[in-house]
Amino acid sequence: MDRTDALSRLQSAGQYALELEAVNRHFGALVALADINLAVKAGERRAVLGSNGAGKTTLFNAVTGDFLVTTGRIRFYGEDVTTLPAHERIRRGLRRTYQISLLFETLSVRDNLFIACRGISPRRGSLRRSGPSDPDVEMAEILAQAVHLEDTLDDIVGTLSYGQQRQLEIGMSLAGAPRFILFDEPAAGLSPSERKDLIEILDALPSHIGYVIIEHDMDVALRVAVSVSMMHNGRIIKEGTPSEIENDPEIQELYLGSRHG
Amino acid sequence: MKQVHPNWWLAAALLVLYPFPANDFFTVQIGAYSLILGTIALSLMILAGYGGMVSLSQLTAAGLAAYMVPILGTNTQGVLGFGWSYWFTLPVAVLTAALFSALVGLIAVRNSGIYMIMITLAVAVSVFFFTRQNYEIFNGFTGYSGIEAPKPFGLDLRAPIPFYYLCLIVAVTFVLTTLYTARTPFGLSLQAVRDNPRRASALGYSVPAVRISAFFLAGIIAGVGGIMLVFLNGRISPGTIGVDVVIDILVIAVVGGLRHPIGPFLGALAFVLLENFAIDLIDRERFNTVIGGAFLLIVLFSPDGLLGLWGRLKPQIGLASMTTKRGSQSSGLDIEPNSLKGRLSNENV
Ligand SMILES: Nc1ncnc2c1ncn2[C@@H]1O[C@H](COP(=O)(O)OP(=O)(O)O)[C@@H](O)[C@H]1O
Ligand SMILES: [Mg+2]
Numbered sequence: 001m002d003r004t005d006a007l008s009r010l011q012s013a014g015q016y017a018l019e020l021e022a023v024n025r026h027f028g029a030l031v032a033l034a035d036i037n038l039a040v041k042a043g044e045r046r047a048v049l050g051s052n053g054a055g056k057t058t059l060f061n062a063v064t065g066d067f068l069v070t071t072g073r074i075r076f077y078g079e080d081v082t083t084l085p086a087h088e089r090i091r092r093g094l095r096r097t098y099q100i101s102l103l104f105e106t107l108s109v110r111d112n113l114f115i116a117c118r119g120i121s122p123r124r125g126s127l128r129r130s131g132p133s134d135p136d137v138e139m140a141e142i143l144a145q146a147v148h149l150e151d152t153l154d155d156i157v158g159t160l161s162y163g164q165q166r167q168l169e170i171g172m173s174l175a176g177a178p179r180f181i182l183f184d185e186p187a188a189g190l191s192p193s194e195r196k197d198l199i200e201i202l203d204a205l206p207s208h209i210g211y212v213i214i215e216h217d218m219d220v221a222l223r224v225a226v227s228v229s230m231m232h233n234g235r236i237i238k239e240g241t242p243s244e245i246e247n248d249p250e251i252q253e254l255y256l257g258s259r260h261g
Numbered sequence: 262m263k264q265v266h267p268n269w270w271l272a273a274a275l276l277v278l279y280p281f282p283a284n285d286f287f288t289v290q291i292g293a294y295s296l297i298l299g300t301i302a303l304s305l306m307i308l309a310g311y312g313g314m315v316s317l318s319q320l321t322a323a324g325l326a327a328y329m330v331p332i333l334g335t336n337t338q339g340v341l342g343f344g345w346s347y348w349f350t351l352p353v354a355v356l357t358a359a360l361f362s363a364l365v366g367l368i369a370v371r372n373s374g375i376y377m378i379m380i381t382l383a384v385a386v387s388v389f390f391f392t393r394q395n396y397e398i399f400n401g402f403t404g405y406s407g408i409e410a411p412k413p414f415g416l417d418l419r420a421p422i423p424f425y426y427l428c429l430i431v432a433v434t435f436v437l438t439t440l441y442t443a444r445t446p447f448g449l450s451l452q453a454v455r456d457n458p459r460r461a462s463a464l465g466y467s468v469p470a471v472r473i474s475a476f477f478l479a480g481i482i483a484g485v486g487g488i489m490l491v492f493l494n495g496r497i498s499p500g501t502i503g504v505d506v507v508i509d510i511l512v513i514a515v516v517g518g519l520r521h522p523i524g525p526f527l528g529a530l531a532f533v534l535l536e537n538f539a540i541d542l543i544d545r546e547r548f549n550t551v552i553g554g555a556f557l558l559i560v561l562f563s564p565d566g567l568l569g570l571w572g573r574l575k576p577q578i579g580l581a582s583m584t585t586k587r588g589s590q591s592s593g594l595d596i597e598p599n600s601l602k603g604r605l606s607n608e609n610v
Contacts, residue, residue, distance in 0.1 A: 064463060090465040102463070104456040107449070115453045118446050119465030125474065126446040172464065 016078070017042040017180040017210045018063065023072030025055075025062050032058040034234040036072070042180075044210045045202075047221040049245070050231030056214045057099055059231070060182045064096050065089045077179065091120055093179030097172075097186055099214070101165045105158035109149050109168060112157055113140035116175035139175065146201060147171035162189055170201065181205075183213040187220050199223055222246070276429055280422045288421040293493060295533045296428040299526035300486035302514040303435055304362075304479040310519035311443060312475045313455035314373070318365040318381040320510045321388045322358040322480045323487030324502035329354035330491050331405035332398065338407075340400045347411040355484035362480025363473055370472040385507050393499040404498025408491050418492065428489055432526060435482050439522040442478070451475050512552060516559045518568030527567045531555075 018040040025033035032055045040046050048056050062069045065086035074082045081089050104112050117136040118124045130137050144150045147167040152160060157168065170186055183202075187195050195217075202224045205211070215221040221228070221242070228245040230238040238251060245251055280288040304319040333350040336342045345353075369380045392399040410418035410427075418424050442448045450471050453461045458468045491497045500506075509532065517528025532552070539551050563570040 066459065066463065085467070086462040087465050087467045090463060096463055098460070098463075102457050102460040104453045104460065106456055107452060111449055111452075114446075115449050115461075116464050118450075119461075124446055124450060124466060125471075127442060129441065129445050175464070 015041055017044070017076065018212070019073075019075040020063070021073040021075075023062060023074065024070045025058055025067075026070045031234050033062060033069070036234075036236055038229065038236060040180075040210060040212060042077070042210055043208050044227065045225045046210075046212045047225035047228045047242070048212055048214045048231060049216075049218075049221065049228060054231040055234040056231055057184055058234075060096060060184050060212075060214070063089075063182060064094060087119075093120075093177070094182070095173040095175075095178040095180070096182040097169045097184055099184040099188070101169045103157045103165060103168060103172075106156065108154050108156055109144060109160070110140055110153045112168060113143045113171055113175065116140075116172040117143070118176075120176035143171040143174060146174070148197060163191060163194055166190055167194065167197075170198065174201075174205075178209055181209065181211040183211055183215075185214050185216065187215060187217055195220060218246070276433075280425050285421045288425045289493065291530075291533055291537065293421075293425045293428040293489075295526065295530040296425075296432040297486055297489045297493060297529075298510070298513055298533065299517075299529035300428075300432050300435060300489065301483055302510050302517065302525035302529055303432075303439065303522055304483035304486065305510060305514045306517075306519055306522060306525045307439060307479045307482070308475060309514065310522075310524075311448065311451050311455065312472060314370070314472060314475070315378050315511075316362075316365065316369065316381040316476070316479070317378060317507050317511060318362065318369075318384045318388075319479060319483045320507050321385045321502050322362040322365070322483040323490060324392075324497065325361050325388070326354040326358035326484035326487035327491035327497040327501065328392070328399060328405070329357050330488060331408050331497065334408075336405045336407065338400050338403070338405055340396070340405075341398065347413075351488060354488055355481055358484025358487060359477050359480035362483060363477040366473040366476025367469075370469050370476075382504075382507070385502070386504060389499055389502055389504065392502065399499070402499065404496060404501075406496035406498075408495050408497070410492035424492065431485055431489060435485070436522045436526075447471075447474065509552075512556050516556060516566050518566030520565055520568055524566055524568045527571075531567060 016039050018038065020036050020038040023033055023036040023038075024031065034055075036059065038059075048059070050056050061067055063074060065081070065084060065088075069082065072082070073080060076089060076092055076094055079092070081092070104115065107115070114130070114136055117139045118130075121136065132138075141150070141153065144153050147170055149164060149167055149171065152164060157165065160168065166186070166189055170183070173181055173183070187198055190198060199220065202211070202213075213221065213224060215224075225242060228238075228240060228242050229236050230245060230251055238245060238248060240248070279292055283292065301320055301323045304322070305316060308314045308316045308319070330350060331338070332341045333343050333345045333353060334347065335344050365381055365384050368384070369377045372380060392404070393402055395401060410424065412418065416423055418427055443452070450461065450466050453464075454466065454468050454471045461471070462468050490501070494501070513528035513532050514525050515528070516531060517526065518524030535551060535555065536548065539548055543551060559566055559570070563573065565572070
C-alpha cells in the first residue's frame with residue numbers, strides 16, 4: 001500500500017460505525033435477509049422502514065449477534081465482528097432494544113438497570129456488593145430518571161405496565177457509554193406524551209452516538225433520523241434522506257399507501 | 262444494617278441450644294444429618310433457584326469430595342491413601358468437587374430445562390457405576406470405611422456436640438454467603454441469566470461463563486457437604502451417591518422450597534424426620550411411597566415447597582411478615598416465587 005492509500009485508509013478508519021457486506025440470513029427455505037449492504041457512519045441517525053416481515057428485526061439480530069449470519073461480513077467501527085458472540089459485540093459499545101420487551105421480570109427496575117450498567121464493566125462478575133456510591137448504582141438511578149421510572153425503582157419489573165416496560169427497555173439500552181444503538185420499534189405502544197419523551201431522549205444523546213431506529217410512525221422516524229433505509233422482503237430497496245423516501249412513488253405504493261403493523 | 266426479624270433470632274437460639282436437651286441420636290442422626298443433607302441440597306437450590314438450572318450432579322460432587330478424604334488422607338482398606346494431613350486433604354477435596362461441578366456445568370449449560378436434567382442425571386449415573394467398578398481409585402463396591410473426623414487443636418469433632426456445631430456453622434455460613442452473593446453483581450447476573458439469557462448477553466454478559474461460575478461455586482458447597490457426610494458416616498461407597506439418593510436430594514430441595522436458601526434445610530429436616538419416624542407408622546418398603554406421596558402433595562399444593570406453605574399459613578396464624586421486602590438494594594432474598602415448572606420451561610429462544 002502506498003502513502004495515498006494509507007492516508008485514505010486513515011481517513012476512513014472509524015468513519016463507519018456499522019458496515020454490512022453482502023449479509024444473508026436464511027431460516028430454512030426462508031431468506032429473511034438477502035444480500036444486505038449497509039454502511040452507517042459514526043454518529044449517523046438512520047431510520048429503517050418496511051412492512052411487517054420485511055426483515056428489520058432480523059437485521060438487528062444479525063448485527064448484535066443474537067444469531068449468526070448465514071453469509072456475509074459485519075464490521076463495527078472497522079472491526080470484523082461477524083463471528084463474535086453477542087456479549088463481545090456489546091462490550092465494544094453496541095446496544096439494542098427489543099421490539100418485544102426482554103427484561104428481567106423477577107428483578108426490580110433498579111436491578112435491571114444496574115445489571116445493564118455493570119454488563120460492560122470488567123467487574124460484572126464481582127462477588128462484592130456495590131454500595132450506594134458505586135458509579136453503576138448511581139447511573140442506574142440516572143437512567144431511571146431519564147425514562148421516568150424513578151418512582152418505580154424498587155418495583156418488580158413483571159408488575160410494571162406495558163408502557164413502563166417499554167421505557168425500561170430504552171433505559172437499559174442507554175447504559176454504559178454506548179457507541180451505537182439499535183432501537184427496534186421503541187415507540188410502539190407508547191402514549192403520545194411518552195413518544196414525546198422518547199424523541200427528547202433521542203435528541204439528547206451525545207452527537208457521537210449514532211443509531212438505527214426501526215419505526216413505523218413516519219412522524220417519529222422523520223423527526224429523529226437524517227437518513228432512511230427502506231426494506232422489503234429481506235432486501236434494502238431504497239436509501240435516501242427522509243424527504244426523498246417520502247416522495248418516492250414506488251415507496252408510497254409499497255409502504256406508505258398500505259401502512260400496516 | 263438491615264433489621265433482622267425476631268423469628269430469625271428465635272430460630273438461631275433453637276439451633277444453638279438444640280443439642281443440650283437432645284440425646285446423641287437426635288444431635289447427630291437428626292440434627293447434624295439434616296444440616297448436611299440441607300447443605301448438599303443447597304448446592305442444588307442455588308443452581309435451580311437463582312440460576313434456573315436443575316442439576317442432578319450435585320450429590321455426585323459431594324460424593325467425590327467425600328472419596329478424596331480417604332484417598333488423599335489415610336484409610337484402612339490399603340488402597341491409595343497418600344497420607345496427606347487434613348490441612349491439605351480437605352481443601353483439595355473441596356476443590357475437586359468444585360472443579361467437577363464446573364465441568365458438569367461446562368457440558369450441560371448449553372442445554373436448558375429437561376435436557377439439562379437428563380445430562381446431569383446421566384453424569385451422576387456414570388460416576389456411580391464408575392466408582393462401583395473401579396477398584397484402583399474408588400475400591401469398587403466396598404468403597405472406604407473407618408474414616409474419622411480430625412481433632413484440630415484438641416477439639417474432638419467425632420463427639421456428637423462438637424460435630425453438630427461444625428455442621429451448624431457450615432450450614433449457617435453457606436446460607437449467609439448465599440444471601441450475600443445473591444445481591445452482588447455476580448448473583449444478580451445469575452438471576453438475570455435465569456430470567457432472560459438472551460437479554461443478559463445483549464448487555465455484555467457471557468451466559469455460559471455466568472452459568473459455569475455458578476456451578477463452580479455450588480460445587481464448593483456440595484464439596485464441604487460431602488466432607489461432613491463422610492465424617493458423619495465414617496464411610497463412603499457407591500451407595501452414597503446412587504440414583505436413589507440423587508432423587509432424595511432433589512426432593513429435599515423442591516419440598517423445602519427453591520426461593521430462599523433456608524428451604525433446603527427445611528426440606529432436609531422433614532425428610533430426615535420422615536425417614537426415621539415414618540418407619541414406626543408404616544413398614545420399610547412403604548417409605549419411598551410416603552416420600553413420593555409427600556413430594557406429590559407439596560408440589561401440587563405448594564409449588565414453593567414448605568417455605569411457600571409457611572408463607573401461606575403465616576397470615577392465617579397471625580404472624581408478622583418474615584420475608585424481607587423484595588427488590589430493594591439492601592434486601593437479602595430476591596427470588597420470585599416461580600414454580601419449578603415455570604423454571605423448566607425457561608427456554609432460550
Ligand atoms: N427466529 C426465526 N426463525 C424463523 N423465522 C424467522 C425468525 N425470525 C424471523 N423470521 C422470519 O423472518 C422474516 C422477517 O422477520 P422480521 O425480521 O421479524 O421482520 P420485521 O421485523 O421486519 O417485521 C419473517 O418472515 C419472519 O417470520
Ligand atoms: Mg420487527
